[in-house]
Amino acid sequence: MEPFVTHTGRMVPLRRSNVDTDQLIPVRFLKRLTRTGYADGLFAVWRTDPEFVLDQPQYEGATVLVAGPEFGTGSSREHAVWALLDHGIRVVLSPRFADIFRGNSLKNGLLTVQLPDDVIDELWRRAEEFPQEPVTVDLAALEVRAGELTVPFELDPYHRMRLMEGLDEIDATLRHADKIRAYEARRPSFKPTVTAA
Amino acid sequence: MPGQTLAEKVWDAHLVHRAEGEPDILYIDLHLLHEVTSPQAFDGLELRGRKVARPDLTLATEDHNTPTQDIGLPIADPTSRAQVEAIRKNSEKFGVTLYPLGDPGQGIVHVIGPETGLSQPGTTIVCGDSHTSTHGAFGALAFGIGTSEVEHVLATQTLRLRPFRTMAVNLRGTPRPGVTAKDIILAVIGQIGTGGGQGHVIEYRGDVIAGLSMEARMTICNMSIEAGARAGMIAPDDTTFAYLKGRKHAPKGADWDAAVEYWRTLRTDDDAVFDKEVDVDLDALTPYVSWGTNPSQVAPLDSVVPAPESFDDPAQRAACERALAYQGLTPGTPLAGIPVDAVFLGSCTNGRLEDLRAAAEVLRGRRVDPKVRMLVVPGSDRVKAAAEAEGLDKVFRDAGAEWRNAGCSMCMAMNPDFLQPGQRAASTSNRNFEGRQGAGSHTHLVSPAVAAATAVAGALASPESLPAPVFAEV
Numbered sequence: 001m002e003p004f005v006t007h008t009g010r011m012v013p014l015r016r017s018n019v020d021t022d023q024l025i026p027v028r029f030l031k032r033l034t035r036t037g038y039a040d041g042l043f044a045v046w047r048t049d050p051e052f053v054l055d056q057p058q059y060e061g062a063t064v065l066v067a068g069p070e071f072g073t074g075s076s077r078e079h080a081v082w083a084l085l086d087h088g089i090r091v092v093l094s095p096r097f098a099d100i101f102r103g104n105s106l107k108n109g110l111l112t113v114q115l116p117d118d119v120i121d122e123l124w125r126r127a128e129e130f131p132q133e134p135v136t137v138d139l140a141a142l143e144v145r146a147g148e149l150t151v152p153f154e155l156d157p158y159h160r161m162r163l164m165e166g167l168d169e170i171d172a173t174l175r176h177a178d179k180i181r182a183y184e185a186r187r188p189s190f191k192p193t194v195t196a197a
Numbered sequence: 198m199p200g201q202t203l204a205e206k207v208w209d210a211h212l213v214h215r216a217e218g219e220p221d222i223l224y225i226d227l228h229l230l231h232e233v234t235s236p237q238a239f240d241g242l243e244l245r246g247r248k249v250a251r252p253d254l255t256l257a258t259e260d261h262n263t264p265t266q267d268i269g270l271p272i273a274d275p276t277s278r279a280q281v282e283a284i285r286k287n288s289e290k291f292g293v294t295l296y297p298l299g300d301p302g303q304g305i306v307h308v309i310g311p312e313t314g315l316s317q318p319g320t321t322i323v324c325g326d327s328h329t330s331t332h333g334a335f336g337a338l339a340f341g342i343g344t345s346e347v348e349h350v351l352a353t354q355t356l357r358l359r360p361f362r363t364m365a366v367n368l369r370g371t372p373r374p375g376v377t378a379k380d381i382i383l384a385v386i387g388q389i390g391t392g393g394g395q396g397h398v399i400e401y402r403g404d405v406i407a408g409l410s411m412e413a414r415m416t417i418c419n420m421s422i423e424a425g426a427r428a429g430m431i432a433p434d435d436t437t438f439a440y441l442k443g444r445k446h447a448p449k450g451a452d453w454d455a456a457v458e459y460w461r462t463l464r465t466d467d468d469a470v471f472d473k474e475v476d477v478d479l480d481a482l483t484p485y486v487s488w489g490t491n492p493s494q495v496a497p498l499d500s501v502v503p504a505p506e507s508f509d510d511p512a513q514r515a516a517c518e519r520a521l522a523y524q525g526l527t528p529g530t531p532l533a534g535i536p537v538d539a540v541f542l543g544s545c546t547n548g549r550l551e552d553l554r555a556a557a558e559v560l561r562g563r564r565v566d567p568k569v570r571m572l573v574v575p576g577s578d579r580v581k582a583a584a585e586a587e588g589l590d591k592v593f594r595d596a597g598a599e600w601r602n603a604g605c606s607m608c609m610a611m612n613p614d615f616l617q618p619g620q621r622a623a624s625t626s627n628r629n630f631e632g633r634q635g636a637g638s639h640t641h642l643v644s645p646a647v648a649a650a651t652a653v654a655g656a657l658a659s660p661e662s663l664p665a666p667v668f669a670e671v
């Protein structure tokens with residue numbers, strides 16, 4: 001995973017709530033066996049509409065998606081995160097994210113930042129009025145900055161550290177292998193296994 | 198020390214490591230895999246030369262891509278076939294037990310765990326699939342994870358997580374006859390919204406639960422994710438133990454007694470405090486149906502399509518407007534009577550034996566409207582065999598429905614079972630998202646009984662509204 005410290009880019013305003021994972025990446029793109037190559041799947045159905053915001057010329061190359069509440073609801077498919085990253089999105093801002101989507105994003109270096117509804121409203125307004133204006137999402141300072149606007153945000157310190165260092169979580173966990181083995185030694189005998197009938 | 202909730206008890210019993218400033222390391226008792234969300238995880242293992250830590254706690258099945266007819270033939274779609282071949286190859290290479298297509302153990306991942314007795318009270322169960330919440334019906338802490346987490350569990354048999362917050366959904370009152378578990382959970386989601394459970398484990402509580410079968414409890418816990426919750430749980434009781442006893446992987450002999458003794462402690466203490474509590478009144482509940490494109494957009498079947506102006510919240514109003522435009526519905530239209538092209542009976546929400554029985558009950562002595570295609574897809578091969586043993590397949594066939602093999606099928610339309618653009622379905626599955634059942638498809642979520650009645654009427658209908666069945670002379 002690429003470390004993430006701070007990112008500056010332009011915003012694309014997606015004025016929709018409940019953006020579910022079936023919209024983020026429709027099911028026909030889930031049949032691939034890789035972690036990359038999903039850019040064409042991102043919002044594939046919505047993008048058949050020539051008016052859809054993502055493909056408007058003023059938002060070309062934008063890297064910060066600003067969306068309504070309940071972003072990423074639905075399935076656990078990590079492909080939704082891979083598709084956003086493959087399209088070039090590095091940050092998603094929303095009032096609320098679905099939990100599994102949020103977890104997936106942070107594990108892949110896609111920063112998801114929860115901001116109050118009125119801030120999202122203001123960012124939508126700015127992105128529509130000044131599409132060229134950059135926004136900075138600063139993980140070190142825990143701030144989002146756009147023009148004269150500076151808004152703090154919160155992120156669990158552990159996730160923040162992992163993102164900033166690009167740490168491999170499996171390695172980190174395996175450092176506690178002795179504790180895992182000790183736990184296994186005290187698991188009750190009635191716990192099921194797949195192999196015993 | 199104050200009392201603990203059920204979810205907190207199960208969490209604490211799986212704690213491997215806890216340290217200030219980092220998430221807990223939680224032990225996972227059972228890891229379920231399917232072909233869609235696992236290939237990249239196995240790749241990750243391979244890339245770093247890692248093994249599957251506990252193949253004996255890992256079970257794989259093929260369900261999302263698999264066809265539900267002609268299952269003896271090679272899978273026609275090359276990308277689906279590649280995914281199924283990948284899980285076969287990976288299972289073999291990493292020593293994981295797999296129930297492949299055609300095996301009597303095959304079925305939807307959330308149906309086979311319970312029916313083999315693997316889903317037990319007090320266990321932690323994960324799967325790269327959001328409806329893992331289903332297994333919470335047994336008093337397990339069961340939740341969906343992403344592919345990176347699948348890789349983490351494969352490599353370590355643990356997960357890194359902060360404790361979930363706890364939420365009680367208190368089901369108050371007594372549902373009237375004809376009201377099913379599906380109606381209860383749709384009403385709950387309608388009340389608390391798609392983000393209502395965010396970050397929480399929901400424990401469903403209330404007197405009504407004691408009278409619910411395990412199948413009904415699974416239907417309720419299954420859709421917890423549709424309310425944004427990490428998991429749903431129901432405290433185990435004698436119904437749970439009776440369901441498990443004698444199943445393939447249930448404890449035997451002295452282990453059974455020890456297990457039951459432990460399982461009886463798995464209930465929320467009287468003095469425990471939930472982070473959040475909501476009451477849902479069941480007394481006035483009638484069969485529910487979804488009208489929109491997210492599972493909180495639901496209403497009683499005997500009501501009408503709502504108007505955007507009826508929502509105070511601007512985001513909800515906009516969502517209603519969009520949903521009606523997509524669904525092709527006009528405010529004020531009675532929901533009962535909206536014509537459908539297809540009916541889908543199946544999925545991990547309502548694809549178990551009890552669901553098939555409820556639908557067959559309605560179809561006996563009746564015919565599916567000739568304009569409607571009704572697909573009946575058992576949740577597992579075992580469900581299929583049990584249904585055939587009691588002649589349900591004949592009831593469905595005689596009524597004019599298609600009787601298929603087990604799989605996810607038209608729940609997410611990854612296999613050949615999908616709707617054509619513009620087609621409308623009544624579906625017993627769990628998601629009514631745009632295009633979920635095929636590009637441009639329209640979905641109305643319903644219970645199995647309403648699905649069957651709708652198939653007969655050719656339009657959304659309750660069983661009570663149908664003319665009396667006609668039985669041939671014998």
Ligand code: SF4
Pocket residue numbers: 260261305306307326328544545546604605608609626627
């Ligand atoms: S039946 Fe539907 S919701 Fe359940 S696991 Fe399959 S695709 Fe997912």
